[in-house]
Amino acid sequence: MRFLTSPPSGSHWCPTQLLPVQAHARNVLIPLRLASPEAPAARIGFRVQAADPVAVAVGADTPEVASSSNGAGPLSTGGSGASVPEVDRNAKIPNLQAYGLEPENWNKAALSIVVVGASGDLAKKKIFPSLFALYHDGMLPKNFTIYGYARSKMSEEEFRSSIEGSLGCRLADGAKCEETMGNFLSTCRYQQGQYKSVDDFGKLSKRIAEHDGGHERANRIFYLSIPPSIFTDVAAAASEGCSSDSGFTRVIVEKPFGRDSESFQELSQALSRHLTEDQMFRIDHYLGKELIENLTVLRFANLVFEPLWSRNYIRNVQVIFSEDFGTEGRGGYFDNYGIIRDVLQNHLLQIVALFAMEPPVSLEAEDIRNEKVKVLRCMKTMSMDDVVVGQYRARSIGGEHHPGYLDDETVPAGSICPTFAAIALFINNARWDGVPFLLKAGKALHSRHAEIRVQFRHVPGNLYRNKMGLDLDRATNELVIRIQPNEAIYLKVNNKVPGLGLKLDVTKLDLTYKSRYNNPLPDAYERLILDVINGDKRLFIRNDELEAAWSLFTPILKEIEEKQISPELYPYGSRGPVGAHYLAAKYGVRWGDIVNPDEHEGDDDK
Numbered sequence: 001m002r003f004l005t006s007p008p009s010g011s012h013w014c015p016t017q018l019l020p021v022q023a024h025a026r027n028v029l030i031p032l033r034l035a036s037p038e039a040p041a042a043r044i045g046f047r048v049q050a051a052d053p054v055a056v057a058v059g060a061d062t063p064e065v066a067s068s069s070n071g072a073g074p075l076s077t078g079g080s081g082a083s084v085p086e087v088d089r090n091a092k093i094p095n096l097q098a099y100g101l102e103p104e105n106w107n108k109a110a111l112s113i114v115v116v117g118a119s120g121d122l123a124k125k126k127i128f129p130s131l132f133a134l135y136h137d138g139m140l141p142k143n144f145t146i147y148g149y150a151r152s153k154m155s156e157e158e159f160r161s162s163i164e165g166s167l168g169c170r171l172a173d174g175a176k177c178e179e180t181m182g183n184f185l186s187t188c189r190y191q192q193g194q195y196k197s198v199d200d201f202g203k204l205s206k207r208i209a210e211h212d213g214g215h216e217r218a219n220r221i222f223y224l225s226i227p228p229s230i231f232t233d234v235a236a237a238a239s240e241g242c243s244s245d246s247g248f249t250r251v252i253v254e255k256p257f258g259r260d261s262e263s264f265q266e267l268s269q270a271l272s273r274h275l276t277e278d279q280m281f282r283i284d285h286y287l288g289k290e291l292i293e294n295l296t297v298l299r300f301a302n303l304v305f306e307p308l309w310s311r312n313y314i315r316n317v318q319v320i321f322s323e324d325f326g327t328e329g330r331g332g333y334f335d336n337y338g339i340i341r342d343v344l345q346n347h348l349l350q351i352v353a354l355f356a357m358e359p360p361v362s363l364e365a366e367d368i369r370n371e372k373v374k375v376l377r378c379m380k381t382m383s384m385d386d387v388v389v390g391q392y393r394a395r396s397i398g399g400e401h402h403p404g405y406l407d408d409e410t411v412p413a414g415s416i417c418p419t420f421a422a423i424a425l426f427i428n429n430a431r432w433d434g435v436p437f438l439l440k441a442g443k444a445l446h447s448r449h450a451e452i453r454v455q456f457r458h459v460p461g462n463l464y465r466n467k468m469g470l471d472l473d474r475a476t477n478e479l480v481i482r483i484q485p486n487e488a489i490y491l492k493v494n495n496k497v498p499g500l501g502l503k504l505d506v507t508k509l510d511l512t513y514k515s516r517y518n519n520p521l522p523d524a525y526e527r528l529i530l531d532v533i534n535g536d537k538r539l540f541i542r543n544d545e546l547e548a549a550w551s552l553f554t555p556i557l558k559e560i561e562e563k564q565i566s567p568e569l570y571p572y573g574s575r576g577p578v579g580a581h582y583l584a585a586k587y588g589v590r591w592g593d594i595v596n597p598d599e600h601e602g603d604d605d606k
């Protein structure tokens with residue numbers, strides 16, 4: 001049982017690609033089922049099993065080599081041969097052994113989690129509910145305490161009831177849930193204080209020390225859930241007044257990390273005066289989403305994908321973020337940033353980096369982040385010809401009035417801040433040369449979904465060409481990784497419609513998570529907070545990644561602001577500005593979420 005913490009939600013051109021299919025095949029057997037209502041399970045059939053990825057990747061297809069590699073993890077090839085510790089996300093106690101820790105020690109150390117900005121939106125909406133879910137699932141060390149820290153005056157009771165309202169059980173388990181919630185709340189304490197005050201953080205330190213006194217080691221985590229303008233003040237005051245003297249002190253820093261290259265450098269230098277790189281965990285919660293963490297598994301643990309992962313087979317890649325609500329309540333923050341800084345420069349770019357990077361030497365955080373930086377640095381500087389910006393306007397739908405962006409009281413009159421942006425991105429390396437990566441993000445659109453769409457090239461000399469109708473693009477394979485809602489991975493394939501005739505249709509090999517897996521998915525913040533406790537930085541962003549990301553986006557952000565480029569207006573609840581279609585069409589692409597509206601649950605085709 002879990003808790004509701006969010007809305008319901010290579011190698012370069014691989015020589016092995018040239019090998020005949022038989023060289024990859026290990027055995028031939030077993031019925032294969034296609035996930036199409038029209039295609040019932042076959043009684044007899046065959047399945048071609050790929051040889052072990054390890055053996056193929058080293059170019060050794062002999063059975064001897066293949067079997068000798070069987071025991072190793074799928075990614076243990078590339079590097080020194082050192083085995084990668086296996087992370088068991090389902091273990092009650094997190095992957096302690098992977099970090100050389102024993103469960104016994106884990107429970108010996110005290111852990112204090114300080115949520116700075118505890119009175120704010122993110123703390124209530126995500127941080128406390130995620131901590132509660134971890135607590136309920138037994139994923140927090142026995143001796144842990146949560147401290148809320150903010151300027152607001154609140155008694156401990158008021159603080160607890162402000163949190164309580166946002167905690168909920170995913171599946172009601174009645175009294176048990178209430179009891180667990182009560183126990184959790186009793187570990188929550190509140191400390192009022194100023195963000196710049198070393199003395200106030202000192203008072204908190206004293207309280208923590210009194211409480212943790214009996215423990216040999218006392219670890220502290222600070223979650224900076226505050227506006228970026230005060231990140232440095234808090235880092236300075238907390239590190240001076242409230243660092244642990246017998247354990248680790250780690251700091252989680254929320255986005256946005258600056259507004260452009262210059263402000264990012266300033267922030268980064270200022271923070272580095274108070275915190276070491278080791279202590280800092282720069283969060284991008286999209287990296288904590290289940291389907292994003294699975295991206296590398298999909299690519300590197302399956303032979304059927306990685307050899308196709310290049311310009312040779314992929315026509316274009318689309319990364320789409322769509323929200324069906326506006327900036328309601330966050331207009332003040334949003335107007336200073338806009339959708340490019342809010343979503344594209346971080347969440348979507350991080351997805352592209354993970355998607356397009358070369359295989360890392362190992363699964364160690366630094367090896368993964370090295371590859372992400374490399375691919376980010378290969379990206380071509382964007383020009384305004386490849387950018388479309390939009391802003392939503394008011395609209396009445398079925399008698400219900402939806403205010404436009406400018407109707408938000410917290411938004412300055414006449415603001416030209418984009419609430420929608422579409423961008424074509426190119427990667428100048430051997431793997432991706434010429435492949436358009438189309439990124440699109442918008443608020444107040446027709447539906448809420450986030451997905452990656454990989455459109456493959458046409459089959460050369462296709463024998464079935466005349467059976468596919470005029471629109472050959474519709475018949476090309478498409479791999480869709482639906483990040484949310486209704487998480488799924490599906491591959492569109494052409495298939496013979498069963499019967500005596502020869503008719504083809506496009507159907508799906510479908511892995512819809514809720515049909516395949518029983519467990520509800522953890523919220524991204526749960527996973528990420530647990531990783532901070534474990535000291536696992538794989539899903540956190542390194543400074544040089546951000547530097548590369550900002551150098552990519554700063555020129556267009558400056559141009560939009562200096563030239564005061566007006567956004568194209570689009571009606572609330574629509575599919576966004578028409579300009580986005582022209583941008584895609586310029587590269588011979590159609591947005592997959594528009595061409596296939598039926599693939600989005602809750603779509604009402606406005």
Ligand SMILES: NC(=O)C1=CN([C@@H]2O[C@H](COP(=O)(O)OP(=O)(O)OC[C@H]3O[C@@H](n4cnc5c(N)ncnc54)[C@H](OP(=O)(O)O)[C@@H]3O)[C@@H](O)[C@H]2O)C=CC1
Pocket residue numbers: 117118119120121122123150151152195224225226227228230254255256
């Ligand atoms: N909310 C969200 O959905 C998301 C937020 N983020 C990021 O997380 C961080 C926190 O976001 P959120 O909770 O929305 O922020 P809030 O605006 O709600 O601020 C959090 C707390 O900080 C204090 N505060 C607010 N403004 C100021 C100020 N100008 N000077 C000093 N203190 C201030 C307030 O506490 P008090 O007055 O009690 O001290 C407030 O409760 C931000 O960096 C944001 O960009 C990232 C992703 C999503």
Ligand SMILES: O=C1O[C@H](COP(=O)(O)O)[C@@H](O)[C@H](O)[C@H]1O
Pocket residue numbers: 285323342343450
């Ligand atoms: O970081 C942000 O993300 C949210 C969307 O997050 P999701 O997990 O609900 O998809 C977005 O609404 C917000 O504007 C942005 O700051």
